[in-house]
Structures are given as structure tokens and as C-alpha cells.
Amino acid sequence: xxxxxxxxxxxxxxxxxxxxxxxxxxxxxxxxxxxxxxxxxxxxxxxxxxxxxxxxxxxxxxxxxxxxxxxxxxxxxxxxxxxxxxxxxxxxxxxxxxxxxxxxxxxxxxxxxxxxxxxxxxxxxxxxxxxxxxxxxxxxxxxxxxxxxxxxxxxxxxxxxxxxxxxxxxxxxxxxxxxxxxxxxxxxxxxxxxxxxxxxxxxxxxxxxxxxxxxxxxxxxxxxxxxxxxxxxxxxxxxxxxxxxxxxxxxxxxxxxxxxxxxxxxxxxxxxxxxxxxxxxxxxxxxxxxxxxxxxxxxxxxxxxxxxxxxx
Amino acid sequence: xxxxxxxxxxxxxxxxxxxxxxxxxxxxxxxxxxxxxxxxxxxxxxxxxxxxxxxxxxxxxxxxxxxxxxxxxxxxxxxxxxxxxxxxxxxxxxxxxxxxxxxxxxxxxxxxxxxxxxxxxxxxxxxxxxxxxxxxxxxxxxxxxxxxxxxxxxxxxxxxxxxxxxxxxxxxxxxxxxxxxxxxxxxxxxxxxxxxxxxxxxxxxxxxxxxxxxxxxxxxxxxxxxxxxxxxxxxxxxxxxxxxxxxxxxxxxxxxxxxxxxxxxxxxxxxxxxxxxxxxxxxxxxxxxxxxxxxxxxxxxxxxxxxxxxxxxxxxxxxxxxxxxxxxxxxxxxxxxxxxxxxxxxxxxxxxxxxxxxxxxxxxxxxxxxxxxxxxxxxxxxxxxxxxxxxxxxxxxxxxxxxxxxxxxxxxxxxxxxxxxxxxxxxxxxxxxxxxxxxxxxxxxxxxxxxxxxxxxxxxxxxxxxxxxx
Numbered sequence: 001x002x003x004x005x006x007x008x009x010x011x012x013x014x015x016x017x018x019x020x021x022x023x024x025x026x027x028x029x030x031x032x033x034x035x036x037x038x039x040x041x042x043x044x045x046x047x048x049x050x051x052x053x054x055x056x057x058x059x060x061x062x063x064x065x066x067x068x069x070x071x072x073x074x075x076x077x078x079x080x081x082x083x084x085x086x087x088x089x090x091x092x093x094x095x096x097x098x099x100x101x102x103x104x105x106x107x108x109x110x111x112x113x114x115x116x117x118x119x120x121x122x123x124x125x126x127x128x129x130x131x132x133x134x135x136x137x138x139x140x141x142x143x144x145x146x147x148x149x150x151x152x153x154x155x156x157x158x159x160x161x162x163x164x165x166x167x168x169x170x171x172x173x174x175x176x177x178x179x180x181x182x183x184x185x186x187x188x189x190x191x192x193x194x195x196x197x198x199x200x201x202x203x204x205x206x207x208x209x210x211x212x213x214x215x216x217x218x219x220x221x222x223x224x225x226x227x228x229x230x231x232x233x234x235x236x237x238x239x240x241x242x243x244x245x246x247x248x249x250x251x252x253x254x255x256x257x258x259x260x261x262x263x264x265x266x267x268x269x270x271x272x273x274x275x276x277x278x279x280x281x282x283x284x285x286x287x288x289x290x291x292x293x294x295x296x297x298x299x300x301x302x303x304x305x306x307x308x309x310x311x312x
Numbered sequence: 313x314x315x316x317x318x319x320x321x322x323x324x325x326x327x328x329x330x331x332x333x334x335x336x337x338x339x340x341x342x343x344x345x346x347x348x349x350x351x352x353x354x355x356x357x358x359x360x361x362x363x364x365x366x367x368x369x370x371x372x373x374x375x376x377x378x379x380x381x382x383x384x385x386x387x388x389x390x391x392x393x394x395x396x397x398x399x400x401x402x403x404x405x406x407x408x409x410x411x412x413x414x415x416x417x418x419x420x421x422x423x424x425x426x427x428x429x430x431x432x433x434x435x436x437x438x439x440x441x442x443x444x445x446x447x448x449x450x451x452x453x454x455x456x457x458x459x460x461x462x463x464x465x466x467x468x469x470x471x472x473x474x475x476x477x478x479x480x481x482x483x484x485x486x487x488x489x490x491x492x493x494x495x496x497x498x499x500x501x502x503x504x505x506x507x508x509x510x511x512x513x514x515x516x517x518x519x520x521x522x523x524x525x526x527x528x529x530x531x532x533x534x535x536x537x538x539x540x541x542x543x544x545x546x547x548x549x550x551x552x553x554x555x556x557x558x559x560x561x562x563x564x565x566x567x568x569x570x571x572x573x574x575x576x577x578x579x580x581x582x583x584x585x586x587x588x589x590x591x592x593x594x595x596x597x598x599x600x601x602x603x604x605x606x607x608x609x610x611x612x613x614x615x616x617x618x619x620x621x622x623x624x625x626x627x628x629x630x631x632x633x634x635x636x637x638x639x640x641x642x643x644x645x646x647x648x649x650x651x652x653x654x655x656x657x658x659x660x661x662x663x664x665x666x667x668x669x670x671x672x673x674x675x676x677x678x679x680x681x682x683x684x685x686x687x688x689x690x691x692x693x694x695x696x697x698x699x700x701x702x703x704x705x706x707x708x709x710x711x712x713x714x715x716x717x718x719x720x721x722x723x724x725x726x727x728x729x730x731x732x733x734x735x736x737x738x739x740x741x742x743x744x745x746x747x748x749x750x751x752x753x754x755x756x757x758x759x760x761x762x763x764x765x766x767x768x769x770x771x772x773x774x775x776x777x778x779x780x781x782x
Contacts, residue, residue: 279406
């Protein structure tokens with residue numbers, strides 16, 4: 001950062017004593033005051049709605065604050081106890097493990113591969129047909145979560161579910177017997193639209209001449225994909241994977257279907273936080289776990305950004 | 313120090329200053345007479361009741377009787393009152409979170425319906441205050457108090473102070489389907505004398521295809537329903553309360569808890585119950601629907617089930633043939649005489665009530681509305697649609713005779729009944745009990761589940777000092 005005392009107001013002549021050439025700091029010619037006025041509202045919003053809640057969470061996380069009871073009136077500072085408790089708690093480990101499995105199978109593999117496959121096969125389809133399929137996939141993404149959850153409950157219901165009727169498996173409780181698989185399939189269904197759209201756009205950027213060349217030299221489909229298509233869309237793959245991983249990592253919708261059950265078998269981290277902080281009333285502990293979750297989010301993001309940089 | 317570091321430092325400082333206000337400060341007692349002279353008054357009532365859904369009867373009573381009648385009365389006095397009803401129809405735990413957040417932020421309805429077991433933790437949090445602090449000493453003069461038995465008043469009291477007006481009580485019994493009993497060769501006037509006889513009846517019902525013999529609430533998905541309509545009534549049947557007030561101890565890994573969990577294991581391990589249902593997110597609603605459809609033989613519930621769930625017209629899971637087909641009978645102790653105080657039969661009672669929001673703008677008018685809601689006249693109106701045990705003895709005396717179910721509960725069940733402890737930590741113990749039943753239902757041996765339960769209780773109490781175990 002430059003020393004602010006030497007930043008000249010626009011009308012002042014630059015001091016001759018300044019030896020080093022300095023980059024222009026006021027290209028728009030607004031002056032410090034007006035520039036600040038433009039940036040101010042945004043900074044205030046960020047401060048009020050992002051920085052403050054984050055620090056607040058940090059603070060609550062070192063207290064034994066609860067939703068009700070005497071700790072709601074006079075919370076005590078407990079230091080890093082909440083963090084130690086979380087890191088030593090088998091239910092937290094369970095939640096973290098389930099979240100990673102959930103992200104890996106539903107986002108990194110499921111949505112990514114299905115989205116790509118859809119995008120690639122749709123490209124060769126007749127426009128009318130393509131638009132129909134695209135709309136259907138998009139619909140799953142657009143409908144509000146609570147409605148979607150209701151539809152899936154009806155689909156997977158043990159006694160009167162559509163799936164059991166289709167498969168002729170009456171009485172099979174999908175959400176009890178295969179809870180994690182159910183929410184993974186659900187999330188793939190729900191989120192594939194984004195990957196499909198992104199890959200559709202990315203595939204359009206692959207030069208047709210290169211594809212044609214590959215075809216002429218007799219490259220197989222897989223070779224074309226690996227050596228011609230993939231190098232062009234590598235950046236898109238990483239960006240897409242980063243986004244859907246983070247979204248899935250923080251996704252709360254499975255709660256509407258299983259509420260974390262049965263017996264915590266679908267209690268992914270967002271649900272775990274809800275169950276401990278809101279339902280269980282342990283606000284302090286919940287805040288600590290939220291922060292741990294934020295750190296994991298950052299690690300995931302850094303990992304992908306690293307990969308993205310290596311390409312350049 | 314770079315500029316970014318400086319900005320962060322300032323932000324942190326600001327945040328820390330602001331965070332000083334976490335928790336509730338002990339404010340000066342506010343003026344109980346505020347707004348007393350206002351001629352334009354708005355009051356809101358919140359309850360976990362919704363017309364056409366959960367507790368529909370109560371919602372309709374508020375909307376169609378309480379509000380219009382009260383507004384009319386006030387208009388006669390020259391006060392322009394608007395009363396609004398904030399209805400909900402959700403699981404009790406969700407309703408509790410919502411109310412806690414409302415009260416915490418100084419918003420929410422003026423009159424709020426609360427379950428009796430939440431009073432302790434809400435009072436400790438400072439979300440609700442003794443009625444005398446919200447309204448003034450005039451609450452002592454209300455003539456309704458002498459009509460409400462002390463045991464019922466205790467539902468809405470904490471540390472010997474009244475925090476609200478109770479709204480009746482209830483009792484837990486075994487409901488059974490007489491049609492299924494006839495098919496299984498069991499008597500229509502069934503009265504088991506021990507847990508073993510419940511299991512025997514279950515085994516007889518097992519022969520009928522498509523029927524789940526016993527529904528004994530288990531698991532965390534059912535929430536407090538597991539504790540109150542499952543574990544606790546069984547536990548008093550072994551001769552122990554969950555919290556022994558004289559000794560000041562909670563039940564930990566004791567023989568009594570293990571006996572209860574063993575009963576769960578027998579019900580679900582022998583295929584007499586449906587373990588899957590206990591784990592489903594909508595399990596309790598489903599159990600209601602299945603009972604109403606005649607596919608559950610025996611079910612332990614409160615009289616709420618009779619008057620609000622399988623009620624032939626307005627119930628959540630209406631059962632048109634209720635009066636002919638559904639029998640009810642007292643819950644036996646584990647063995648004759650093994651119950652609390654040597655009783656042969658046991659039950660648990662609870663009940664909620666109404667509290668005043670300390671942040672109300674019109675404490676006097678809110679109290680007036682609250683006493684109106686609990687007047688003999690309004691209470692009689694509430695039970696006109698269907699019998700229930702009210703908080704008022706004068707009203708009970710009048711309506712008892714007309715309803716066999718109600719008088720059964722009032723005369724035979726409530727005298728045997730035990731109450732839950734009004735302590736703030738109770739809900740956490742309750743969750744630990746629910747988890748223990750879930751563990752057993754999903755195959756863990758009762759001994760192991762009880763040991764795990766003990767650990768959870770220790771975590772909730774912060775040590776093993778106040779826990780009984782053997």
C-alpha cells in the first residue's frame with residue numbers, strides 16, 4: 001500500500017522531488033472524496049452484512065451461548081472449548097465424512113459428468129428437441145427447494161411412493177434403507193442444469209476445425225475428447241467443479257427430505273449445524289462448527305484456484 | 313501497519329464493542345402500566361395451532377370466538393382493539409425455536425402458547441418473566457386461580473413463580489383397535505396388568521397380515537413424543553421418575569432405564585413394532601394415519617390423540633368409526649405394584665399454557681385478554697367442540713359427565729399421573745432418552761444404549777454428580 005500522505009489531490013502538481021515514477025492512482029479524475037463516496041455504500045454493505053456477522057460468529061464461537069436457558073442470558077467465554085469439542089466429537093466426524101462423500105459423488109462426479117454428457121449429446125440434437133430437454137433439466141434447478149423436497153418425498157415414500165410403484169417394490173423405504181444414496185441422486189438431479197449450461201457454452205468454444213482434423217486423422221472418440229476438447233475446456237471444468245463443490249458443500253435442501261436422519265446417516269454439515277445450533281439450542285457450538293466449515297470451504301477454493309493457475 | 317490490517321483492526325474493535333451485548337442485560341423493570349390508557353390497541357396471539365390442521369379446534373376457537381367476543385367487549389368500553397392470530401402448524405420443536413427467537417429479539421406475539429416443559433429454560437434465558445413483573449400485583453387477584461389445581465398451575469410455574477396461565481392437562485393411556493382385537497381373539501375390554509401382557513397381546517395380533525401390533529414411539533425424529541408417550545410412562549412403571557426431586561438426581565444408566573430399553577428391544581426385536589416408521593422424518597404423522605386406517609393394534613398416546621387426531625370430523629387423521637372401534641385402557645406398571653409409589657397403573661401428564669411477552673406494548677390489555685381466554689365462559693366454549701380436560705375445575709365439573717373418555721382421564725388416569733421436571737436442562741435429557749431408544753430400535757443392545765445415554769446425560773449436566781446409576 002502506498003503511503004497515503006503523499007497521495008496528491010488531482011489539482012496539485014506532482015512534487016518534483018518524487019524520483020520513482022508512480023502508477024496513476026486517479027485515472028477517472030474523481031478525486032479522493034468522490035471516489036470514496038462511490039465506494040462507501042458498497043463498503044458499508046460489506047461491513048454490515050459480511051464482516052460484522054463473520055466476526056460475530058467468531059465471537060459467539062468462543063462462548064457457551066445457548067438459544068434458551070441461563071446461558072442465553074449470561075453466556076460465558078469458554079475459549080476454544082467448542083472447537084476442541086467439535087474436533088473430538090464422533091458425530092462431527094460423521095457429519096464431515098458424509099459431507100465429503102456427498103460432495104464427491106453428487107457434485108464432483110455426478111453433476112459434472114452428467115452435465116457434460118448432457119451438454120455433449122444435446123449439441124448434436126435437433127434444436128427443438130434440445131430446447132425441450134434443456135428446459136426439463138433447468139426446471140429441476142429452478143423450482144423452489146421446499147416444493148422439490150415435497151415432490152421427492154412423494155416419489156420415495158414407503159407406502160404410496162411413485163418409485164416403489166414403478167419398480168414394483170412395495171414397502172421399500174428408500175429414505176431409511178438408502179438415505180445417503182437417495183440424497184446424492186437427489187442433488188445430482190437438482191444441480192445438473194448448471195453444469196450442463198456451462199459445458200454447453202464451453203463446448204461451443206472448441207474450434208470445429210480441430211475437431212474435423214481429429215476426425216480426419218482417425219482419432220477415436222475418447223482421444224478426441226482427451227486431446228482436443230478437454231484442453232479447451234479445462235478452465236471451465238475447474239471453475240464449474242469449484243462452484244458446484246462449494247454449493248453442494250453448503251447445501252441445506254437435503255434437510256427438507258431426511259432431516260439428517262435416520263440416526264444421523266444423512267447429517268451433512270449444514271444439517272448438523274442446524275440440528276445442534278437451532279434445534280439443540282447450542283448456539284456457541286454451532287458458531288464454532290460454522291467457522292470450521294468456512295475454513296474447509298476456503299481450503300477447497302484455494303485448491304481449485306491453485307489448479308486453475310497451473311494452467312496459465 | 314498496512315491499511316488493510318488497520319481496517320481489520322478497526323472492524324474487529326467495533327465488532328467486539330457490539331458483541332458486548334450478547335445475552336440479555338438485566339434491565340430495569342419496565343412500567344407495567346404502559347399503554348394502559350390507550351384507546352387503540354393491537355394484540356397478537358401465537359399458538360402452534362392452525363385452522364384445518366394441527367390443533368384446529370383451538371385455532372378455530374381463537375379466530376371465531378375469542379377474537380370477536382373480546383373485540384366486542386372492548387368496543388363497549390370505548391377501546392378500539394385489534395386482535396390478530398399468528399397460527400402455526402409445525403412440529404413442536406420447530407415452534408419452540410421460532411418462539412425463542414421471537415422473544416429473544418423483543419418481537420413476537422403478545423400472548424404466546426408454550427409447552428410447560430419449556431417454561432424453565434425460557435425463564436432462565438429471561439425471555440419470559442413472572443406475571444407479576446409483566447402485569448403487576450393485580451394478577452394475584454384474578455378469580456380464575458382458585459379454579460386451577462396446584463398440580464396444573466405448576467405446569468406454567470418456575471421457581472415457585474407463575475409465568476403463565478395453564479391451558480389444561482392430559483393423561484397417557486393405551487389405545488387399541490377393537491376390530492383387530494376381535495380378530496385376534498382378544499377382549500374388547502382389554503386391561504393388561506403388566507408389560508408382558510402387552511407383549512402377549514402384540515403376539516396375538518402378529519397373526520393378522522398387514523397389521524403392526526404395537527406402536528411405541530421411539531427415536532429422535534418424533535422428538536418429545538418419544539419421551540412423553542414412550543420412555544417416561546414406561547419409566548414410571550418401573551417405579552422411578554426421570555428426575556428424583558428429593559435426591560436431586562437424574563436417572564442415568566440404572567436398572568430402570570435398562571428395563572425400559574429392554575422393553576423397546578422386545579417390541580422392535582420381536583417384530584411387534586415397525587422400526588422403520590420410528591426413523592422416518594414424518595413417522596409420527598404416519599403412525600396416526602396407520603392407526604386411523606386400522607393397521608395398528610395398540611398405540612400409546614395422550615388423550616390429545618383421541619380428541620385431536622382420530623376425532624371423526626376435525627381430526628388430523630379422522631377415524632369415522634372412532635367411538636365404536638377404538639378402546640382405551642390404563643398403562644400397566646412393568647409388573648403389578650412395580651409402578652411409582654407401588655402403583656399398579658401409571659401415566660404421565662403434561663400440559664401447556666399461555667405466557668405474556670415481556671416486550672408487549674400493552675401489558676394490561678394483554679392480561680385482560682389472557683384472563684378472558686381462561687374464563688369459565690371461554691373455556692366452556694373451547695371444549696364445546698370436543699371434550700378435553702381443562703385447567704378449570706368449575707368447567708370440568710360441568711362437562712365431565714357428558715364424555716366417557718374425558719371422565720376416564722380425569723378420574724382414573726390423572727390421579728395416577730406423574731409430571732415432568734420443570735428444569736431447564738430437561739429437554740437435553742429428553743433428547744438423550746430419544747437417542748437411546750433409537751439406538752435400541754436400530755439394533756444396539758439395551759445395556760450399550762444405556763451406557764451411551766449415561767454419557768449424554770453427563771455431557772448435558774456437565775458431570776456425573778447428579779446422576780443415579782447402578
